[in-house]
Amino acid sequence: MKNMAMKELDNEIIKERSKSIRTKGRQSQPIQCEADSVAGCVSQRACxxxxxxxxxxxxxxxxxxxxxxxxxxxxxxxxxxxxxxxxxxxxxxxxxxxxxxxxxxxxxxxxxxxxxxxxxxxxxxxxxxxxxxxxxxxxxxxxxxxxxxxxxxxxxxxxxxxxxxxxNKSDGYRAACDVLLRMIASEEAVPKKDNCLNYLGDFNLAGEAWIIKSYLNEIGIHVNVAITGDSTYDTLLEAPSASLNIVQCAGSMGYMGKRMEQIYGMPCMNISFLGLEDTMDSLRRISSFFDNYFISSRAEALIKREYELYAPVVESCRARLQDKKAAIFVGGGFKAISLIKQFRELGMEVVMVGTQTGREEEYDTIHQMVTDGTVVLDDANPSELETFMLEQGADLLVGGVKERPLAFKLGIAFIDHNHERKHPLSGFIGAANFAQEVYATVCSPVWRYLNLDGI
Amino acid sequence: MLDCTPKEITKRSGGLINPAKTCQPLGAMYASLGIHGCLPHSHGSQGCSAYHRAHLTRHFREPVMASTSSFTEGASVFGGASNLKTAINNVFTIYNPDVMAVHTTCLSETIGDDVATIVKTAEVPEGKVIIHANTPSYQGSHVSGFSNMTRAMVHYLAEADEENKKSQINIIPGFVNPGDMREIKRLADLMGLSSIMFPDTSGVMDAPLTGHFDMYPRGGTTVKQLRDTGNSSLTLALGSYASADAAHLLEKKCRVPALVLRTPIGVKATDEFIMAMRQHSIKEVPYELELERGQLVDIMTDVHYHFHGKKVAIFGDPDIVIALTEFMLSLGMKPIHALTGTPDSTIGGPQGSFEREVKGMLEQADLQGQVKAGADLFTLHQWIKNEPVDLLIGTTYGKYIARAEDVPLVRVGFPILDRAVHSYLPIAGYKGAMRLLEMIDNALLERIERDCTDEDLELVM
Missing domain, CATH: 3.40.50.1980 (Nitrogenase molybdenum iron protein domain)
Structure with missing residues (x-):
């Protein structure tokens, strides 16, 4: 059953909005993003x-x-x-x-x-x-x-x-990075520490930065400071003494990494600890940067142990989630890209991808990754999310606080990949948690009671 | 853990630590959602709308729809008139609400946008309505925002277009949950009265799961009903802070007599609400209500010794805290700390005198207590450190104090961000009082059982 707002939307997607929505395989021009929201829209964006x-x-x-x-x-x-x-x-x-x-x-x-x-x-x-x-x-x-x-x-x-x-929110990320850069700036040269990196763009939600720190610690790499998860004023001032910046959330901290490269000559590496594949790949890339036999051999040992521990969990969920359809609506493009890969690990098809503030190059990557027919949209409003989730037959939405009740009203499962996550979703254990959370919501018995005749 | 509050109270000269209020626009948005087919519109930066929607969603666990003028640098320099005009056009074209309810923000108020004139001159599709309320974030609180938007409903829509007043009454429920609104309507029904409740978020913010998303759920006061409020013969405003202003305007504009009562939480305030309806309709109180009241009093007497002499701190919105204080006193408890973040009334602002009312009740009960309006939870925490309590009643934000001081917390009011179901079930009316009793009794007894030694654990309590 379609309500008024949806019918209007079908016929007359507000003209300015139509440039921000693309279906792979149907339109060839690039998506419009990084634009201001239209006045009068129910935007999901913040300030x-x-x-x-x-x-x-x-x-x-x-x-x-x-x-x-x-x-x-x-x-x-x-x-x-x-x-x-x-x-x-x-x-x-x-x-x-x-x-x-x-x-x-x-x-x-x-x-x-x-x-x-x-x-x-x-x-x-x-x-x-x-x-x-x-x-x-x-x-x-x-x-x-x-x-x-x-x-x-x-x-x-x-x-x-x-x-x-x-x-919009991205400008706020930048303002925050400028504050951090100003804070750590020092006139005296800071001595470099050995085998030491800064971990940018992890905010220690549910203790995620602690997991990554423990991995790196185990393989012989010291995490100088996570920016900004569980950081303190004093530890942040040490940031220039590392020899590498790794960046998890590129949307918020990519700029900081680039600026530190310019100012301190500190190389910057985009990594991702979301999903088994990305976690293994990231650990290998980090250890090869340090070019140290002990680090890489310990990394391989850690990967083997953790993979053997958690891959079976992911696999058991995969068996039940195979061919289910996922929709993604998150803050930044980089997270969306990681999630597409993670859903693949679970055998799920991604049918809709949207972000609040994704950038053009991220949308290019997303476009290349998804299959024909997948809808990609920037700064979507609730009516659009509803339309495309229903049209594409999504079984699950991953998003933030405002999207959760919308999905539930449609009888679609939901997972919070934002501030309200309750389990860590990073690293090997995080990939297992993610798989289990997806399984718990998609396969919950509550969906069976949606209709009277379903009993 | 979670304790950065020193015991020693030193003088403070402005600013808040751990607020017990939020800003006006949120209350305006909540009130607007109580109109059927209404899209609230936030005239300000898009962050405001995102925050209010997220906050309301966390409390109600429902989708909250609202549009925004999406201010940019340009709007803040040249004024937001063109944003609002574009927004009005887009809202009716895309979202097609019956009513668009515009509220202002600190930014649009400070740059001086004349929203009243923009609304008056806007092209509105036939049969559609725009209303607006001025809700600068630097005045009052979310409660005054609710009051101001409720007042705007009267200002824009109420009409006295019949010669004689109808027997129906208006009920303004105040900033309460949809579960309470349902219960208050049920009480009016039981009294055999035809009533118009406004705003009415039942059926909007507690809508059922149907498998499809209704941008405008079935609940809410209709525009027709809002117009008809001018023909009613009485307005019962429940809670002076959230409801009195609209009732007084309705009296002035349409000559509907206004009676301001306490929010009907607890036996006494519910009695007063029922008696006001009885007086109006000259009807007997039906047996069903006598039964409910009798059961409530029965429970109160059955377990009064669980409550007697227990010290309690209460915080939250002024109308709710006033009513809760009265109820706790009727149980023999000692509400020694009562605090609200909403400031006491100012000239031209919402009505109400939190400190006078609560202090008056404490004096009558021969109790000494700390009472403050416009205060924060840092202050409440310091009070509790200096004069400990057995129980804390308030919103989710009380959980830090509850943990730091190891005091049980009963969650009542807005917002509750960490529990569910609270928005569906009432604390208003006799049934609501029973529910509150159960919540408080369980909290007190569970604490005793948690702390007692094995030999002191009793089967019968």
Whole structure:
């Protein structure tokens, strides 16, 4: 049964949107992406602040102070699911709670007072001040307030240029990377450590960075710092001392890797620890970079052991998931690419791929990977997701918080590959968890009770 | 673990730590969803709409549809009028709602967009309606946002177009779950009254699984009903913060008498709601309701010794905390800390005096307690460190305090992000009070059994 909104969509996909939707094998021109959303659309996208906040939030011992009215702090209070092995300060929500009088007279004094109080109470090494939409509009000079406070307290107090309207989530990632680059910049040359790398773009959701650290540690590679999962101010300052950057989430941290290559001459390698195949491949590529017999032999031993442990789990799920159809709607293009491969490992066909902020080269890769008839779409709205999931007969959607109830309403299984994942999905154990989660949702008995006549 | 709150209370001069409120637009969006066939529209950056939708979705576990003006640099410099005009056109072309309910954000308010004029001059397809509410995030809280959007429904739609008032009544339920709205409607039905509830998110935010996605589920107050609220003979506004403003406007605009009551949580507030309806209709209270009330009081007496003298801290939205405080007092408990993030009323803002009402109740019960409006959970945590409690009642955000202080938490209010079913079942009315009793009793008893020694474990409690 189709409702009104869908019929309208079929006949009249809003003209500007049609360029952002492609079916492989039918249209030849490239997809339109990295464009602003259309006013009046039900966009699934977030803002610059959101992008900056999710990247920086896992710095566990920093004070994250949001300068604006209360909402932006409320909605980002401890939602990321990043785990900490030490400080819990990042799980507190700090806001200047701008009120009407601050909008009229400016919020600089209130901000300075808040900073003073927080520094006095918590003595952090780092205090980040996030700009929200109205900060610039009411004329607050965030840079000046932070600079003065920094001199006063002799700690790093850094403004994050994250006014919500000034772009989309990707611009927020970039703003966050600029903050990190500024923070780690030092006039003195940092001595290099042996067999040491930085792990970029893992936010330690459900403890994922810990898994990867333990792998690398076992094969003789030291993880200098994960950026930013379970990181601290002091460990981040060590970043320039590594000899390699590996990047998991290229959407948020690709820029940081490139900039560090330019500034520090540190090579940068895109890797992926999602799925058995990518995990093995990544471990081999990392160990060959270090060109050390002990590292590569230990890597092979680890791969053999872990593969033998977890491949059977994936295989047993594969037997039940064979030929089921998956739809993907995630934040960035790089994750979508990894997921396509992971669904292949499970014998599933990917029938729809969408992202909020994928880039052109990522869409090219996706286009090459998928089979004819697969729908690829950028910045999709719920009606489009519904239309294509039903049209393509998807059995499963992988997405984030806003997509979950939509899938369920359609009677389609769902897996969270975003902040609300409950099990680690990285590495060998993560691939097994992923397979089991996919199996648990696709093959759950609850779907049998959808209709009265199904009993 | 999870404890960065010092016991010692020092003076603070602005800013919040661990807020007990969020911003107005979220409340406006929730109220809009209580209109049938309505698409809420956020006039601001697209992040606002994404956050509100995600937050509401986490609480209700339902899809939340809303469009956005998608502000960019240009809009913030030159104003958002053209974005809104484009949005209005696109919304009716693509999503085809009966009503588009526009609310503003901090950004569009600060740059001074005249949304009222844009809405007035917009080309709207025949039979379609746009309403709007000003909801700057730097005033009030999500509760005032709810109130302002409810008021906008009256402002734009209510009409007194019949000579005589109908016997029907209006009920404004306040910022409560769809399960509570259903229960409140059921009570009005049992009293034999015809009623219009607005906004009414039952059937929208607790819609059944059907195998297809309805952008506009079956529930919600229709535009026809909203127009007809002007012909009703009484408005019952439940909760002064969330509901009084709209009721007073309706009185002024359409001469429908307004009666502001507490949110009907607990025996006393439910009694008052029932008596107000009885007075209006001059009808006897049906046996079914007498039965429910009698059962509730029976349970209260059966286990009152589980509750008596227990110290409790309550936080959340003002209307809910006021009603809960009254209920806890009626059980013999000691609500020694009561806190809301929503500020007390200001001139021109929503009505309500949280601190005066709660302090008044405590004084009557001869109790000393800490009571504060416009406060945060950092403050509540400090209060609890200095004067410990046996029980914490509030939203999911209380779980950090509950863990740090090892106090049981009963989840009530908005938002609840870590449990399910709460939005379907009521805490309002006599049945709702029974459910609350069970939740609180279980929490207290499970704690006793967890902590007691083997020899103290009793079969019968």
């Amino acid at each position: 610059v602040y959101c992008g900056a906040r999710v990247v920086l939030n896992p710095i566990t011992d920093a004070v994250h102070l949001v300068h604006g009215p209360i909402g932006c702090a409320s909605y980002t209070w401890d939602i990321r699911g990043s785990l900490s092995s030490g400080s819990d300060l990042y799980r507190y929500s700090f806001s200047t709670d701008l009120r009407e009088e601050d909008i009229i007279f400016g919020g600089e004094k209130k901000l300075a007072r808040c900073i003073d109080e927080l520094v006095e109470r918590y003595h952090p090494g780092l205090l980040l001040v996030y700009a929200t939409c109205i900060v610039g509009v009411i004329g607050d000079d965030l840079g000046a307030v932070c600079k003065a406070a920094s001199l006063r307290h002799k700690i790093d107090i850094i403004p994050v240029e994250s006014a919500g309207f000034s772009g």
